Amino acid sequence: xxxxxxxxxxxxxxxxxxxxxxxxxxxxxxxxxxxxxxxxxxxxxxxxxxxxxxxxxxxxxxxxxxxxxxxxxxxxxxxxxxxxxxxxxxxxxxxxxxxxxxxxxxxxxxxxxxxxxxxxxxxxxxxxxxxxxxxxxxxxxxxxxxxxxxxxxxxxxxxxxxxxxxxxxxxxxxxxxxxxxxxxxxxxxxxxxxxxxxxxxxxxxxxxxxxxxxxxxxxxxxxxxxxxxxxxxxxxxxxxxxxxxxxxxxxxxxxxxxxxxxxxxxxxxxxxxxxxxxxxxxxxxxxxxxxxxxxxxxxxxxxxxxxxxxxxxxxxxxxxxxxxxxxxxxxxxxxxxxxxxxxxxxxxxxxxxxxxxxxxxxxxxxxxxxxxxxxxxxxxxxxxxxxxxxxxxxxxxxxxxxxxxxxxxxxxxxxxxxxxxxxxxxxxxxxxxxxxxxxxxxxxxxxxxxxxxxxxxxxxxxxxxxxxxxxxxxxxxxxxxxxxxxxxxxxxxxxxxxxxxxxxxxxxxxxxxxxxxxxxxxxxxxxxxxxxxxxxxxxxxxxxxxxxxxxxx
Numbered sequence: 001x002x003x004x005x006x007x008x009x010x011x012x013x014x015x016x017x018x019x020x021x022x023x024x025x026x027x028x029x030x031x032x033x034x035x036x037x038x039x040x041x042x043x044x045x046x047x048x049x050x051x052x053x054x055x056x057x058x059x060x061x062x063x064x065x066x067x068x069x070x071x072x073x074x075x076x077x078x079x080x081x082x083x084x085x086x087x088x089x090x091x092x093x094x095x096x097x098x099x100x101x102x103x104x105x106x107x108x109x110x111x112x113x114x115x116x117x118x119x120x121x122x123x124x125x126x127x128x129x130x131x132x133x134x135x136x137x138x139x140x141x142x143x144x145x146x147x148x149x150x151x152x153x154x155x156x157x158x159x160x161x162x163x164x165x166x167x168x169x170x171x172x173x174x175x176x177x178x179x180x181x182x183x184x185x186x187x188x189x190x191x192x193x194x195x196x197x198x199x200x201x202x203x204x205x206x207x208x209x210x211x212x213x214x215x216x217x218x219x220x221x222x223x224x225x226x227x228x229x230x231x232x233x234x235x236x237x238x239x240x241x242x243x244x245x246x247x248x249x250x251x252x253x254x255x256x257x258x259x260x261x262x263x264x265x266x267x268x269x270x271x272x273x274x275x276x277x278x279x280x281x282x283x284x285x286x287x288x289x290x291x292x293x294x295x296x297x298x299x300x301x302x303x304x305x306x307x308x309x310x311x312x313x314x315x316x317x318x319x320x321x322x323x324x325x326x327x328x329x330x331x332x333x334x335x336x337x338x339x340x341x342x343x344x345x346x347x348x349x350x351x352x353x354x355x356x357x358x359x360x361x362x363x364x365x366x367x368x369x370x371x372x373x374x375x376x377x378x379x380x381x382x383x384x385x386x387x388x389x390x391x392x393x394x395x396x397x398x399x400x401x402x403x404x405x406x407x408x409x410x411x412x413x414x415x416x417x418x419x420x421x422x423x424x425x426x427x428x429x430x431x432x433x434x435x436x437x438x439x440x441x442x443x444x445x446x447x448x449x450x451x452x453x454x455x456x457x458x459x460x461x462x463x464x465x466x467x468x469x470x471x472x473x474x475x476x477x478x479x480x481x482x483x484x485x486x487x488x489x490x491x492x493x494x495x496x497x498x499x500x501x502x503x504x505x506x507x508x509x510x511x512x513x514x515x516x517x518x519x520x521x522x523x524x525x526x527x528x529x530x531x532x533x534x535x536x537x538x539x540x541x542x543x544x545x546x547x548x549x550x551x552x553x
Contacts, residue, residue, distance in 0.1 A: 094130030147259025233271030240267030
């Protein structure tokens with residue numbers, strides 16, 4: 001009874017405190033709402049600049065070099081050809097190059113090989129394989145979607161990337177997808193979020209606008225100008241979108257039901273975040289036009305920034321999902337230049353990938369880290385303003401050493417052991433063919449593959465479980481076993497390699513470099529007379545277990 005009386009004496013305000021909307025008055029930015037500035041009408045003029053031994057290869061380098069020179073930071077040297085071959089192969093097609101690939105690469109003239117290599121990679125089918133995973137992470141693609149064929153969205157992405165479909169067209173098809181999930185696989189993008197407008201709002205603003213609106217769903221954003229009304233305005237574009245049950249008859253007369261999506265613009269509303277309007281009025285078609293419009297200050301910038309971050313390790317705007325006046329880009333003129341290049345190219349993804357890969361900025365070494373680090377420290381010491389301290393790497397004065405993604409490790413093992421792209425034993429396969437999200441204890445999940453619940457930032461760390469998986473896990477142990485088309489057998493059978501050449505080829509196949517004299521000596525002792533297949537398997541297993549294999553240098 002006493003307890004009841006005590007509760008009854010609590011102030012009314014205390015009883016209702018849990019129901020109140022949090023007060024973010026002090027954390028929200030002050031003043032009227034601000035958007036990032038509109039794109040300029042014309043591309044910024046690349047600076048005409050020279051500094052040290054850095055000679056620009058294209059206009060990207062001119063913007064980077066101008067800032068490096070301004071900050072008095074020492075840029076790194078150009079990486080060697082083998083390092084570039086490995087780096088570009090992993091970034092463009094997701095696998096390390098094979099001995100046969102490298103033979104072709106080094107057979108080209110020295111002053112032509114890097115450009116020819118990039119062109120070759122862009123034409124390979126593995127480009128679509130690799131970037132299907134990249135965009136699958138961005139769109140949180142999941143293989144099992146109620147009402148859609150298995151892996152429908154994955155197959156849509158793969159087909160689009162193989163055709164080099166313009167990115168704005170791809171996005172419009174996703175946002176405004178309508179019809180049967182069997183005939184229109186892009187419909188799976190809407191079905192996977194259960195056709196819930198609020199969930200679609202979060203997905204679209206994150207992926208295509210670089211804005212995290214999730215915090216504005218229930219209250220005004222605590223750290224930006226976005227309000228709950230902004231969220232509701234974007235959500236209203238899907239107010240007339242519904243799931244549709246579609247009856248179908250197949251060629252054999254069998255009947256069944258599939259799910260589709262239908263839009264009723266008359267029941268939809270919609271207010272775009274920038275205040276722009278569409279002649280289409282409202283509904284997903286209008287939203288698709290507004291998102292991909294040339295005068296949308298977010299769309300093209302966000303797209304090229306994601307590609308830049310994928311290839312350079314960190315975005316010009318970082319994090320890539322936080323586009324805001326409160327988080328300005330490190331190189332605003334370069335970001336605008338890339339965005340306008342993207343638009344002028346017809347939203348050609350390969351065009352931006354090619355430009356970045358052929359820039360000197362991308363081709364810098366990542367081995368001379370100590371000189372770069374001390375150069376940045378020296379600059380910081382001579383600058384009286386502590387707020388202007390530069391973090392090593394933030395100016396792209398060199399390439400960071402990056403850990404491979406789970407998919408790159410998986411696919412590189414398969415490529416180096418002669419199993420890509422067909423997989424082996426029907427059990428293991430290239431990552432893009434995996435039904436996402438991967439199983440919790442699978443090789444891909446162990447190495448950090450996305451669960452596709454949120455957009456991953458790819459800030460991956462190593463773990464003891466990963467080390468143990470490579471040391472004694474079933475995946476690698478099965479991969480290195482000899483089979484009729486294993487590279488080691490091909491080298492002996494078709495190329496007639498002697499033992500030293502075989503060891504050298506093994507190093508190139510896994511690490512993209514020659515062995516040192518000490519490594520060659522140790523490897524030759526390991527394999528003996530070369531007649532024991534298990535010794536060669538052990539050699540390849542040992543190379544895969546080096547830290548060097550797991551990083552992009």
